[in-house]
Amino acid sequence: MTTILVVDDEPSIVTLIKYNLEQNNFNVVSTGDGQTVIDLVEEHQPDLIILDLMLPGVDGMTLTKQLRQKHNSVPIIMLTAMDTESDKVNGLDNGADDYLSKPFQVRELLARVKAVLRRNTKARKKVTKNGHNPLSDEATMVSIHLHNLQIDLLQQKVYQNQTMLNLTPKEYDLLAYMMQHAGRTLDRSEMAKGAWGIELSGLDTRMVDMHLSNLRDKIETNPKDPMLIKTVRGFGYRFSQEESK
Structure with a gap:
């Protein structure tokens, strides 16, 4: 129960x-x-x-x-x-x-x-007996490698250059969603719905901006000139795509 x-x-x-x-x-x-x-x-x-x-x-x-x-x-x-x-x-x-x-x-x-x-x-990426990860596009996906980041979808941990990052649950969910949709431009409402399962509109979508700003401070070499999380003016954000290592 x-x-x-x-x-x-x-x-x-x-x-x-x-x-x-x-x-x-x-x-x-x-x-x-x-x-x-x-x-x-x-x-x-x-x-x-x-x-x-x-x-x-x-x-x-x-x-x-x-x-x-x-x-x-x-x-x-x-x-x-x-x-x-x-x-x-x-x-x-x-x-x-x-x-x-x-x-x-x-x-x-x-x-x-x-x-x-x-x-x-x-x-929360609870893997079923057949190895399926509900947030993954592929049943066998248990981790993602992009740039110098590795996200472990099973343990819900993120590593940068082999050092574990201290992310809040909201930041983790947001990063996991963006990395799974790398290369796609995502609007704020879509990100809130996909990462957190909540509906946001209007001024409430600023919550996404705030969490992304905090996330950039933790993963970007220069948060003022981000190379990983790109801003797409007038629409939203895109996680820069790179072939998995």
Whole structure:
């Protein structure tokens, strides 16, 4: 059974979420104390975390960073009463997979839970018995070599000149998607949908620009004159194509 960890210091919110998740056949573990989250994650190995941003002890943003620093890629839906664009961008940039503002409709929360779990099953490159990688165009593709980059789709790791890079989950997913579509010009909405499984439009697509800027800082020799991730003015971006080594 799929296990979901619910972290919120408001008992009424926890009760509401827990009841509805259990009605949809999820196993639920809950806590209102941010300081217990890391231990609960290690003990229960949840498939997803619903995490309130404002918590006593340790806030949700800090917990997300701590989990990602431990290379734990469990999907996280962040809950918050704050609803500014910068809050959402900060949450996603620090490793959250989705963001839901309070107050929320239970139906929307359940839809997001199912969508994130579905994305995670596909996008986290779980290889089936026949060796098929859902994000790969070919069943046998388990790694990609382009330029001085190697991406391991099984271990979800990226190496540059044999040195492992420290990428956030969002950066990894974006780079993996672009490298699998190297040579193609991709618009921002397509990249968000393909890499993260989310629909973005209008100003929200700036989230893609922000993550790509961070990614360039990590993989480009000169981020101001990028050779790997090219900007295609008026349209989007293209990962420079090169024959695999």
